[in-house]
Amino acid sequence: MSLFLTFEVDAVEPFASFAPSGAELSILAWVRQHFSPIPVALVAYPATYDDGGLFATLWIDDPSGLRGFFSPQAYADFLNRERAGVPDEEPASVKEVNRSINDPFQRWTRSLLTKQLSFNDLDVVVTVGHTIAVVELKRSNQRLWAPYVDDVPNFALLRSLSRAVPDVFDVLIQYSELIETSVDVHHVLSFDWERIVGYAVQLVGPNGESVVDTVANYLRTPPPRAYTSTNRRHR
Incomplete structure (x- = not known):
């Protein structure tokens, strides 16, 4: 990479x-x-x-x-x-x-360049305290939008980046040209060629500038911790 x-x-x-x-x-x-x-x-x-x-x-x-x-x-x-x-x-x-x-x-x-090489843009890089958020921007006017499995290669590259650098995390922000007072911040938890698992948080404000500030403040707050547990009590 x-x-x-x-x-x-x-x-x-x-x-x-x-x-x-x-x-x-x-x-x-x-x-x-x-x-x-x-x-x-x-x-x-x-x-x-x-x-x-x-x-x-x-x-x-x-x-x-x-x-x-x-x-x-x-x-x-x-x-x-x-x-x-x-x-x-x-x-x-x-x-x-x-x-x-x-x-x-x-x-x-x-x-x-050869097809053996894959490229992906980093739309936005934001410093968040001692960490860095790599933000993928998706423009869509669709209500209740969700990521497309067609974009799994892009998610895989971003996830490889965040795994390679300990202080980097990736996040996806979907916005609409028709509505400047809200955006959806998507956290992709897992993905394969059949499905993408994640959750979205809607952030709102009275105008576009306030929404940008709200997103910046949100990124400074650690997201809820997601996990898959296989723990069993010892008997």
């Missing part, structure tokens, strides 16, 4: 002169500290794309030692070889480009 901290660089200056600023390096250091031992790479790319929606070059700071400018294909080849575990052979199967994807980093992962 790896994390990628991405920055889209506005075309104010030529991207060829890009170097990470103090703010960008500070964020990278924070992420690496709080998500240790998971390796974190910084990936910066220009806000200009070719006809296929891909950028022409990347600036990389990878824990493997790669640092500087690389073509999208070169960095993809490196990651593909790392995943395949065969230095001199590249995986033959890569994902097709989804033209409906607006995020250029996602388009790069789907067009040039």
